[in-house]
Amino acid sequence: MIGRSRTDAVGDSPQASESIENSAALSLDDIYHLLQTQRRRDVLRYLRTADDRVRLRELAEQVAAWEQETTIDDLSSDERQRVYISLYQSHLPKLDTHGIVDYDKDRGWVEPTPYAERLYPYLEPPSQASSPDQWPRRYAGTVVCCGLGLAAVTAVIGPSAGLVSAWVVLVAFAVITGAHAWSTGTFDRDRSN
8 A cells, every 4th residue: 555644635646545545444464464563562552542643752762661661761772762763664654554643754743543443452452251161160059959958868868879879970970070160270260360
């Protein structure tokens, strides 16, 4: 696609409007390609919280600080420059070309376009399943209830061959329930929450 920078007027060339129309038609592969590098994801994450356009220098400093896991004040000039150059030469032009940001290379300004919002959901890590497998709990509840009932019958009637068989079946279900819960990690998730 042919991109436009902030200095191009929309009416100046048919290529500029073509870029905007094509950015609305980004495929999932295009989105993943744009977000394949951490720096571009960091750019979008920063722009997502910005109220307006930002200076390239501010953006580069924050991205460098995130990469180095430090504060902006503790960055070395080499760390700042390395990120600045890659954003200036590679990442911001690519995002601009796809209509995700407006990048004025000459003035050093960057701002998100409305199309940037399409990429924001991909910046969040995938959420875990909302509810864990409930079947091991159901099995365990059934085993407990049957065990209590069987214990009451055994206490009243006394041990017999039929009751011993019932206890064997109940213990077998308890073992299978425990194995199922262990293999799915159901009870481990409960402890970690």
